[in-house]
Every structure is written in C-alpha cells, then in structure tokens.
Amino acid sequence: MKGQKMSQGKDRKRDQDMKKELFLATQQCMACKFCTPSCPLYSGWLTGSATGKMQALHYALKQGKELDERLRDILYACTTCGNCEYKCKSLSQAVKVTDIVKKARRMFVKAGKGPMPIHKRMIESLKVLGNPLEEPSEKRKDVYPSTFKKKDHAETLLFFGCVTSFQDIHIIPSMFQILKGAEVDFTALEAEENCCGYIAHLVGAEEDFEKCKRKNIDTILKVKPKQWVTTCAGCFRTFKELYPEGAFDGIPLLHSVQYIENLIKDGRIRFKSLPAQKVAYHDPCDLGRHLSVFDPPRNILRQIPGIELIEFESNRYNAVCCGGGGGYKAVDLEKSLEVASNRVAAAAKLGAGTIVSACPSCKSNLQVAAAKGRKEGKWKIQVKDITEFVAQALEGAQAEG
Amino acid sequence: MKKSERLSVGKLLSDLKGIVGEAYISGDIHERVSYAKDPMPYDLEEKNIPYAVVRPGSTQEISKLMAYLNKKKVPVYVHGSGTSLGGHSRPKKKGVVLSTNRLSWIDINEDYMFMECGGGTVCADLMKALDQKGYLLPMNPGSQLVATIGGFVSNDSIGHMIDVNYGRPSHHLLGLEVVLPTGEIIETGTKSLRRPAGIELTRFFASSEGLFGIITKVRMDLIKKPFMKYVVAYFKEPEFAAYSFMRMYREHIPLPLYGEFLGANTARVGFQSKGLEPPGGCVALATSIGKSQEEADANAEVVRSVFEKEKAFHSRVLEPGDEQQKIWAARESTIHITQDKGNGTTMEVVAAIPHLAEAMTEIHEVSKTMKVFKDTEIYTFGHLGALSLHGVFIIPNEWPDKKKKAAVLEVMRVERRLNLKYEAAGGEWGQMAVRVPFFREKYGEKAYSLVKQMKRVFDPNNILNSGNVEGLD
Numbered sequence: 001m002k003g004q005k006m007s008q009g010k011d012r013k014r015d016q017d018m019k020k021e022l023f024l025a026t027q028q029c030m031a032c033k034f035c036t037p038s039c040p041l042y043s044g045w046l047t048g049s050a051t052g053k054m055q056a057l058h059y060a061l062k063q064g065k066e067l068d069e070r071l072r073d074i075l076y077a078c079t080t081c082g083n084c085e086y087k088c089k090s091l092s093q094a095v096k097v098t099d100i101v102k103k104a105r106r107m108f109v110k111a112g113k114g115p116m117p118i119h120k121r122m123i124e125s126l127k128v129l130g131n132p133l134e135e136p137s138e139k140r141k142d143v144y145p146s147t148f149k150k151k152d153h154a155e156t157l158l159f160f161g162c163v164t165s166f167q168d169i170h171i172i173p174s175m176f177q178i179l180k181g182a183e184v185d186f187t188a189l190e191a192e193e194n195c196c197g198y199i200a201h202l203v204g205a206e207e208d209f210e211k212c213k214r215k216n217i218d219t220i221l222k223v224k225p226k227q228w229v230t231t232c233a234g235c236f237r238t239f240k241e242l243y244p245e246g247a248f249d250g251i252p253l254l255h256s257v258q259y260i261e262n263l264i265k266d267g268r269i270r271f272k273s274l275p276a277q278k279v280a281y282h283d284p285c286d287l288g289r290h291l292s293v294f295d296p297p298r299n300i301l302r303q304i305p306g307i308e309l310i311e312f313e314s315n316r317y318n319a320v321c322c323g324g325g326g327g328y329k330a331v332d333l334e335k336s337l338e339v340a341s342n343r344v345a346a347a348a349k350l351g352a353g354t355i356v357s358a359c360p361s362c363k364s365n366l367q368v369a370a371a372k373g374r375k376e377g378k379w380k381i382q383v384k385d386i387t388e389f390v391a392q393a394l395e396g397a398q399a400e401g
Numbered sequence: 402m403k404k405s406e407r408l409s410v411g412k413l414l415s416d417l418k419g420i421v422g423e424a425y426i427s428g429d430i431h432e433r434v435s436y437a438k439d440p441m442p443y444d445l446e447e448k449n450i451p452y453a454v455v456r457p458g459s460t461q462e463i464s465k466l467m468a469y470l471n472k473k474k475v476p477v478y479v480h481g482s483g484t485s486l487g488g489h490s491r492p493k494k495k496g497v498v499l500s501t502n503r504l505s506w507i508d509i510n511e512d513y514m515f516m517e518c519g520g521g522t523v524c525a526d527l528m529k530a531l532d533q534k535g536y537l538l539p540m541n542p543g544s545q546l547v548a549t550i551g552g553f554v555s556n557d558s559i560g561h562m563i564d565v566n567y568g569r570p571s572h573h574l575l576g577l578e579v580v581l582p583t584g585e586i587i588e589t590g591t592k593s594l595r596r597p598a599g600i601e602l603t604r605f606f607a608s609s610e611g612l613f614g615i616i617t618k619v620r621m622d623l624i625k626k627p628f629m630k631y632v633v634a635y636f637k638e639p640e641f642a643a644y645s646f647m648r649m650y651r652e653h654i655p656l657p658l659y660g661e662f663l664g665a666n667t668a669r670v671g672f673q674s675k676g677l678e679p680p681g682g683c684v685a686l687a688t689s690i691g692k693s694q695e696e697a698d699a700n701a702e703v704v705r706s707v708f709e710k711e712k713a714f715h716s717r718v719l720e721p722g723d724e725q726q727k728i729w730a731a732r733e734s735t736i737h738i739t740q741d742k743g744n745g746t747t748m749e750v751v752a753a754i755p756h757l758a759e760a761m762t763e764i765h766e767v768s769k770t771m772k773v774f775k776d777t778e779i780y781t782f783g784h785l786g787a788l789s790l791h792g793v794f795i796i797p798n799e800w801p802d803k804k805k806k807a808a809v810l811e812v813m814r815v816e817r818r819l820n821l822k823y824e825a826a827g828g829e830w831g832q833m834a835v836r837v838p839f840f841r842e843k844y845g846e847k848a849y850s851l852v853k854q855m856k857r858v859f860d861p862n863n864i865l866n867s868g869n870v871e872g873l874d
Contacts, residue, residue, distance in 0.1 A: 027798045030744045031438045032737065033482055033547050037523070044456055044502050045427065046435035055438045056431035062444070071431055088737075 018107055019061055022100060026058035029095045035084035040321045040339045041328070047074045050084035050097045057104055067113050075104050076116050079328045079339075080202060081285040081321035101326075105204030115203035118330045123205045126212070130194040131162040137191040140165040143172045144190065154187035156259075157225035161232030162195050163360040170384070171231050171360060174391035175256060181394045182268040192219060198238040202327045209242075217247050224251070231256040231387060233284035233359035234325075237291055255287060257296040257358045260390055264303055271393040274306035279389070280352035281309060282343065282366065283319035284359030297358050297386050304393045310350050312343075320346075322357075324365035340369035348379035355383045410452050413475065417455055417497070420465045425456040425503070436498040439483055439491040442744035442796045443805035449492040451478065458503040460578060460586055460617040467615070467865075468584025470497060476867040477582075479611050481521065481549030484542075486747055487830030489610060490552075493868025501551055504617055509534055513592055514623050515575050520551030520616040537626040539567040541659070543733060551616040557608035558829045563656050563786040566690070567624065571607040578618035579606050582860035587614075594622055610831045611866045613859035627690035629658070630701035631725050634708035634716035635680045639664060639765060639781070642685040643758040645711040646786050650754050654707060655700045657687035660786015661732050664765065667780040667793075671731030677724075682714065685785060686732060735782045735793070743797040745780075746809045748816040750790045751827035757788055760823045764790050767815055773808045789827055809835070810873070817842060837872025 029051055036042050036049040046052030053074055060071055078101050085097045108114025115123070122132035130137055140160075141148075156179065164171045172188075179186045197212025216239075220228060228251060230236050236255045239248075254262075263269045279301060287293045294316045301309045314320045323329065323339025344366055347355045355370070357363050367383040374380060414428045427433070436454045437445040452475075457463045470477050476496030483490045492498065504519035507530045516536070518527055524545040528538045542548045542560035553560075554577070557569045567573070576590025579602075589603040590596070606614055636642045642662055649656055663671060663684040672679050687704045691697035701718050708716040719725040752760035764781055768774040774794050783790035794812050796805050817839040820826055832840050833852075841849045856863065856870050 024798065030440050030442070030737070031483070032440050032544070033484055034544065034737075036482070036547055037525075044500070045432060045454075047429075047432050052432070052435035055435045059434040059438075059445070060431070070429055074431055 015107070015110060018103065018110075022103055022107070023058065023061040025096060025100050026054045026061070029054035029058070031055060035087045035097075038083040038087040040079060040081060040083070040323055040342075041077060041335065048077065050088070050095070053078065053101065054095060054097070057100070067108055067111055069113070072108050072114055072116070075101055075108070076114070076119075076203070076331055077328065078326050079285070079321045079323060080326035082289050083285075083318070083321065086289055086317050102202065102204065105202075106206055107204070109204040109206070115205060115327070116331050119199075119203040119205070119327055122327075122330060123200055123203070123208050126195055126197070126200060126208060130215075131166065132195060132199045133162055133166050135162075135166045137193075140193055141190040143169050144188070145173060145176055148176065148188070150190050151187040153223060153225070155185040155226045156187075157220065157223050157228040158186060158188040159193065159196075159220075159228055159230040159232075159235060160188065161230060161235040161360065163234075163364060164231055165193065167364055168360050168385070170388050171363075174385070174387040175231055177391040178260060178263070178269065178387060178394065181396065182263045184263075184268075187223065187225075189219065189223075194219065196232075196235040196238040198234045198242070199327055201238065201242055202325075213243055213247070217243070220248050220251065224249075227252045227254060227259075229254050229256055229259045231358075231360065231385070233287035234361060237286040240291065255293060255296075255358065256387055257287075257293065257300060260300055260387070261296040264300065269390070270395045271304045271390075272395050274304060274389075274393050276306050276308070277353045278308045278310050278351055279354045279356050280312055280347040280350055281315075281386075282312065282322065282347075282355050282357040282362055283316055284357055284362045285319070285321050285325055287358055288319055289317050297356075300386060300390060301356065304389060306393075307389070310352055312346055312350070314346070322362040322365045324361045329361075329365060336365060337369050337372070340365040341373060344370045344373055344379065344381060344383075348373075348381050352381060355381060356386050356389055357383070358386045360385065413473070413497075414453055416469060417453055417466070420469065421455050421457050421462055425458065427454045428452065433498070436480055436483065436500070437492055439488065440486055440744070441488050441491060442746050442809065443802045445491070449495055451492055451496055451498045454480075454498045454500060456500045456503050460504075460580060463499070463501075463580045463615055463617060464584050464586050466497075466499065466584075467580055467582055471583050471862055471864055474862050474864060476864050478866055479551075479615055481552035482523070482544070482547040484544040484548050485552070485830055485834075487836065488834040488873060489556075489831050489866070489869060491834075493871075496864070496867070499615070501549060501615070501617070504551070509536070509623070511623070514594055515592070515620050516623060517618060517620045518550055519618060520549065520554075522550045522619075524548050524550055524553060531623075532626065535626050537567075537624045539573050539621075539624055540570055550619050552611070554607050554616055554619055555609060555611045556829070556831050559787075560829065561659050561661065561784050561787070563658060563660055563784070565656050566658050570621070571604050573621045573624065574603050574607055574619070575622055576620040577603050577606055577616055579614035579616055581614045582862070582865040586617075590620065592620070609859075610833050610869065612833070612856050612870060613865075615865070627658070627692065628694045628697040629721075630689045630691075630694075630697040631719040631721070631729075632657070632687040632689065632701050632705045632708070632716065633719055633728055634685045634705070634713035635682045636685065636708075636711075636713050637682045638712075639683045639761050640758045641711045641713070642683055642708075642785060643761040645685060645707050645713070646788070647754055647757050648707055648711065649704070649786075652707075654703055655689070655691075657689045657700070657704055657786055659686065659688040660784065661686040662781075662783045662785035662790070663732060663735065664781030666778060667735055667782045668731070670780075671735055672728075674734065675727040675731045677727055677731065680715070684728075685713070686728065687786065732782070735780065743795045743800075745793040745795050746812050748792040748794070748812050748819075749827045749829060750792070750816060750819045750823065751825035752788055752790070752823035753825055754788065756823040756825075757785075760790060760819065763819060764792050767792065767819070768794070771811055771815060773804070773811050788825065789829070813838070831869075833869040833872065835873050837870070
C-alpha cells in the first residue's frame with residue numbers, strides 16, 4: 001500500500017515536471033507566425049500551424065484545466081515533418097515543435113485521453129501482431145522471392161519495416177535483386193521482423209515503444225551481422241535516434257541509399273542505360289530534414305544512365321512533407337492525400353515523369369495521390385522507390401515494360 | 402458568465418455563421434487564443450480573448466460582417482497575419498477577430514501598368530509574382546514571409562528600404578477598395594497612372610493603421626526592378642557606420658536601396674548562426690541599385706569607398722551567391738536569433754541626419770540608464786541608411802507578466818525620449834497602440850484629438866481595432 005502510494009506520488013511528480021517542461025518550451029514561441037506557410041497541413045486556421053499549436057497548448061497548461069478532446073485533435077493533426085522547426089531554426093534558436101508535440105501527445109496518453117481512436121487500434125495490433133497494420137506476421141514474407149532461404153547469420157541483414165512488408169510489392173524484391181547482383185552475403189528476418197515502434201513513439205504510446213525496442217535489440221543481436229540495412233526512412237531514424245546509444249553493439253545501420261551508394265563506389269554494381277526520363281527526388285522528412293541524408297540518393301540517381309535528376313522547388317531541408325508522417329495519415333486520410341497531391345502537382349509542373357523517394361510511407365502516399373490525378377487526367381506521373389530504379393537499371397536485369 | 406451573456410454569445414456566433422458559413426467561423430477556445438496572442442513579449446490578456454474568429458472570403462462578406470458588428474457594437478480586430486511588433490493586432494477588448502487571409506489573389510495588368518491584389522495577399526507571394534515579371538514591390542518588411550499587403554499598406558511602411566529611392570507604398574498606390582467600419586464599401590483612386598490631385602481618400606486609408614477601414618483590394622503601379630549590387634563593411638566603432646551614411650546623404654551619393662546595420666554582438670550571433678566567420682566588429686550592408694548592372698556596380702563601388710573613408714577595417718563588394726545570401730539572412734534573422742533566452746521587445750529610434758552618429762552612440766549605451774535592463778546586453782541593428790536604429794531588449798521567459806509589460810513600457814518611454822531628442826519619429830509598426838504617448842508628446846494634444854475625431858468620423862462606434870488610438874498605458 002505504501003509502495004503504491006509512493007509510485008503514484010512519483011507518477012504525479014513526473015506529470016507535473018512534464019507539464020512544466022512543456023509550459024516553458026511553448027513559451028519560447030514568440031508568435032511571430034513566420035512558420036505558418038511551412039506547415040503542409042496549414043489551411044488558414046492558426047491551430048493548423050505550429051504557432052497555433054504552441055499557443056493553444058501553452059494557454060491550456062497555464063490554465064491547468066482538464067485536457068480536452070479538441071486540443072488532442074489539434075496536437076494529433078501534425079505530421080511531425082519538422083518543416084516549421086527548420087523555418088524557426090533558420091531564424092532563431094528554434095522552438096522544438098516536433099518534440100513538444102510528441103511530448104504533449106504522451107501527456108494525453110498518460111492522462112488516458114490519447115492517442116486518437118485509430119491509433120489505439122494500431123497500438124493494439126502492434127502489441128499482438130508486432131505491426132500496427134493488423135496483419136499476421138507470416139505475411140511479411142509474401143513478396144520475398146521463392147528462392148530466398150533465411151540464414152541465422154550473414155554479413156548484411158535487411159530490415160524492411162511494416163509499410164514495406166505489408167503494403168508494397170516492389171521494394172523487397174528490388175532490394176533482394178540488388179544485393180544478389182552485388183554478390184552480397186545477406187539475410188532478412190521474414191516473420192521474425194517486428195515493428196521498430198516508431199508509430200508508438202509518434203502517438204505518445206511510449207511504454208509500447210519500449211517493448212518494441214527490447215524485441216528488436218534481441219533480434220538484431222541474435223543475427224549479429226556486420227551491418228544492417230533498412231529501406232524505410234522511419235525505421236532508420238527510429239533505430240538511429242530513438243534507441244539507446246550502443247544498443248546494437250556497434251553494428252552499423254545504413255539506410256538503403258547509403259548502402260547502395262557504397263556498392264556503386266566499390267564497383268559491385270553497374271548500371272545499364274534506362275529509357276530517357278526526368279525524375280524528381282522527394283526527400284523523406286525522416287531521412288532528409290531530420291538526419292541530413294541528402295546526397296546519397298541523388299548520387300545514385302545521377303549514376304544511372306538515362307535519368308535526368310530534377311529538383312523540387314522545395315527540396316532538402318525545405319522539402320515539403322508527403323502528408324503521411326506523424327501518424328497523421330491514419331487520422332485524416334483525405335487531408336493527407338491532399339498534401340500528397342500538392343507534392344505530386346509540384347513535380348508534374350517541373351515536367352517529371354517519375355517521383356522517386358527512399359521511404360515506403362512517402363511512396364505509398366504519393367503513389368495514391370499520383371494515381372488519383374492520373375485517373376482524373378491531371379498528369380501521367382509515376383511514383384517509385386529508389387531501390388526499384390536501381391534494380392531495373394542493374395546490368396543483366398530484365399528490361400521493364 | 403451570466404446566462405443572458407451566454408445566450409448573446411451563442412446568438413453572435415450563429416449570426417456570424419450565417420454570414421461567412423460554418424467552415425469559416427470558430428468559437429473554439431484554442432483557436433481564439435492563437436489569434437489573441439501576438440509577438441508582444443507578455444502573455445495575452447484573458448479578458449480580451451475574442452468570442453470568435455471569422456475568415457470571410459469576399460469584400461461583400463466583410464461588408465455584411467461590419468454592418469452587423471457595428472449595429473451590435475462588437476469590437477473587431479483585423480488579423481492580416483498578426484505580425485505587428487507594436488501591439489496593433491492584439492485584441493484590446495473582447496470582440497471578434499477578422500482574418501483577411503482568404504482575400505489572397507494577384508492580378509498583374511501590364512496594359513494598365515498596375516497590379517491589383519487582395520488585401521490578404523502575403524507580401525512574399527506578391528514579391529515573387531512581381532519578380533517573375535521583372536517588377537519590384539516597393540516595400541520590404543522583415544515579416545514578408547507572412548505579412549499581408551493590407552496590413553502593410555494600412556501602415557504605409559516600407560520596412561528596410563531607404564525612403565529616398567521609391568518612397569512609401571502611398572507613393573505607388575493608385576487606388577484601394579475599403580470596407581468601412583459601418584459596412585459600406587468604397588473605392589478610392591484611379592486606374593490611370595496619373596493620380597488624382599487634391600483630396601484623395603487613398604492616402605487617408607494608406608496610413609490609418611487600420612483605424613478607418615479594412616483594405617480589401619490594393620492597386621499599385623508597376624515598378625521596373627533595378628539592377629543590384631551588394632556591399633559589406635566591418636567597423637570597430639558603430640559611429641563610423643553612421644558617419645558613412647551621413648556622408649552619402651550630404652555628398653548626394655546615389656543612396657542604396659538598403660543600408661543595413663548590425664551591432665557587434667548582433668553580427669556575431671547572426672553570422673555564427675549562418676555558419677559565417679564572426680566579423681569582429683559591427684557590420685554595414687548596402688544594396689546599390691542602377692538602371693543597368695554597370696550603373697549598380699559603379700554605385701556599389703562608390704558606397705564601398707565611402708565605408709573605407711569612414712574607417713571600415715574591411716569592406717568589399719559582394720557577388721550574388723551563397724555568402725551574400727548568408728550575410729543577408731544573418732541580418733534578416735536578427736530579431737529572432739537574439740531571443741534564445743526570452744522574447745524580446747524592440748525599440749525603433751530614428752534620427753535626423755545630423756544626429757545619426759550621436760543616436761548610434763546613445764542606443765548602444767541606453768540600457769545603462771534603464772531600471773529593468775540596467776545589467777542587460779541589448780542587441781542593436783537597424784536600417785541605418787534609412788536613419789533608423791533598433792535595440793532588442795530580451796525579456797526573460799521566467800519574468801512574471803506584470804514585469805514583462807512594465808519592461809515593454811520602459812522601452813517605449815526611452816524610445817520616446819530618443820525620437821524626440823533626435824527630431825524624428827519612425828513608426829514602421831505604427832504610431833498608435835504602444836506609441837500613443839510619443840504621438841501626444843511629439844505632436845501635441847490638439848493633433849491627438851484630431852486623430853480621435855477622425856476615427857469617430859469613420860468609425861462612430863469605435864469598433865474597428867478599438868483601443869489602438871487609446872494606447873496601452
């Protein structure tokens with residue numbers, strides 16, 4: 001009984017500390033509103049922008065009133081793309097907007113008032129099935145080539161992530177083809193792969209994220225590869241930034257763009273010419289703005305004969321989000337696709353035939369928007385992951401129709 | 402809140418909804434709070450949190466809103482983008498915030514040689530559209546990314562530009578469409594480049610700080626974009642940067658479009674934030690212009706030689722590119738970059754030409770004479786070529802709100818004293834709201850009374866941006 005009271009006391013103290021931290025952090029926003037145009041979701045109401053979120057949260061904390069559902073909705077209407085933060089940083093010491101939003105979401109979860117109902121379903125699925133998409137684990141190997149034989153140990157371990165595994169049919173075969181072409185000793189986890197936990201972290205379900213961490217650390221250390229590679233920008237950022245330092249015993253993690261660039265530099269893969277085409281590279285927020293990985297994908301595309309790489313007007317640190325991040329796509333699919341459509345339209349305006357990205361979530365969202373626009377006769381643009389281009393251009397690969 | 406009041410708020414919201422439609426009105430507390438907070442460094446006043454925020458989509462809707470709100474005597478605060486550093490956009494009474502951000506459109510008409518745009522058009526969008534056709538917007542607010550043309554024209558500000566080149570927006574306005582506080586719509590001006598002489602209402606609205614009406618459409622002449630060349634100079638003593646511009650005026654040297662200044666500490670943090678080597682002193686920046694690149698280059702060289710004559714320890718003409726952009730970005734981010742430990746309040750001191758160097762000395766030492774900021778480092782910068790200087794005073798976040806407000810008022814008192822002493826006014830953020838005491842002292846009670854009478858003529862119920870004429874203290 002005494003122990004229980006002490007634990008409750010500690011919890012209360014933690015909550016108070018968190019509220020104080022958020023109160024001070026939001027106070028840093030001077031309400032200059034310079035960030036508003038950078039938010040992909042801003043549509044004219046200030047709470048749809050970072051400054052509005054900061055002011056609303058600050059006032060609510062100042063009032064010390066019960067957290068309400070409307071404030072929850074405001075805070076979950078954010079892709080955590082960090083564009084606002086970058087804009088703020090380009091002017092000042094920067095209000096830590098994405099960090100504040102994530103911590104505020106955690107506060108809602110702690111209070112039993114978050115996350116959003118759809119996120120609760122996703123987290124439940126994560127707990128039971130090891131992925132937030134309500135898919136059986138066995139389905140992860142559906143698009144693995146039939147010739148693939150899982151090994152207990154290999155030089156390179158591939159980690160695909162949930163969106164690639166369950167919602168994409170091209171990235172996994174492409175990656176296998178590339179590594180096979182480069183004669184790499186590799187393996188992948190098949191059904192043993194577990195969600196990296198990013199979605200739990202994003203929506204504030206921190207305890208569930210901790211469980212994911214433990215599972216993944218055990219799995220990777222069991223294989224003990226020389227390096228491991230992921231095709232997912234979200235997984236990459238999660239393992240790099242959100243797992244404890246040294247958790248993987250120093251086994252280096254690379255994003256597929258870094259790994260493929262190394263294979264090219266080492267002369268392990270060579271390209272044939274592809275039909276002449278203009279390709280616009282979309283920087284995924286998790287890979288680009290958050291981790292500053294900009295050049296490897298561009299270097300790869302420049303190495304493929306026939307491809308003319310063109311840049312979005314907003315690129316690199318200024319790149320506009322695809323609309324799918326931060327758990328937002330699950331909250332408002334229509335708005336998320338509207339954001340993606342804007343991005344596709346920007347590429348179409350540049351005359352791009354294809355948008356290429358290095359994140360399955362970006363690809364998925366942009367692809368749906370592109371297909372919708374194609375159906376409506378707006379453009380003919382296609383969306384691909386960079387691994388698909390590389391696989392298609394490999395010397396000895398079958399030409400695609 | 403009493404039951405009767407609750408009902409009246411409900412009725413107000415329902416009536417407003419009838420005018421703008423459900424999608425464009427919000428009575429949500431979080432939205433209302435967001436619109437009530439402006440960049441002033443103290444918190445919003447709870448009693449003034451608006452009942453609602455409305456975002457009308459047309460002049461007609463604004464007209465209906467104003468007619469209704471005037472009849473009901475409900476205060477209205479116009480929100481272009483809410484960037485005023487002088488407290489203009491902060492509600493002073495409980496009322497309704499009216500956002501103009503749906504009035505955003507641009508039409509460049511090269512047959513008539515003018516452009517028209519909606520009052521809610523963002524300056525940066527307008528600049529970009531004009532630039533693509535080779536034209537210049539004759540104003541450059543620091544807040545151009547979000548500031549709206551309606552707000553800027555209402556204040557007749559040019560931001561960083563030096564006045565003698567293109568004058569103020571009012572010098573380029575051909576006409577306006579304005580909704581009066583009582584709801585009527587009026588058109589002013591002409592479609593000809595020959596402007597009306599005599600009494601012409603355009604100029605009344607173009608500097609009325611939003612007290613007389615809401616600007617819903619702007620028509621301005623097209624200005625051919627000049628060729629430009631950039632100069633940078635470093636000085637050990639800030640006074641010599643001032644002497645440089647005093648000399649340019651006296652010797653009738655072609656004045657640059659911009660003549661900016663960064664105090665030594667401001668330059669240090671600004672340059673560092675952009676990855677540049679700190680200059681080791683204060684910085685003067687100039688953008689010389691010409692009708693040809695050769696002319697701009699030659700003018701830049703003359704400006705550089707003036708800096709050199711006035712003891713700049715380093716001066717050079719900058720080629721357009723990365724370094725030039727970074728130096729300008731360091732200047733543009735001054736107000737923000739200095740505010741890592743708290744929000745700041747910024748003083749605007751303008752001097753007549755003979756006083757510029759003295760004003761420069763005093764602004765650097767002024768904090769020593771102040772109660773609240775006695776031991777505080779202030780950051781200086783300014784539009785030195787436009788004879789305008791700023792001091793940013795950092796107000797720590799942990800100070801209580803009362804102390805923060807007192808600090809703002811102290812800064813305004815010192816600003817008032819310096820502007821009077823140096824025979825100038827300034828007022829790029831407007832003359833009313835926080836500056837009312839200055840206006841009264843500078844121009845006298847009769848002049849102030851005339852402003853109030855004019856306000857009553859346009860706005861008999863004092864509903865539009867109410868409280869700004871009365872001032873903060």
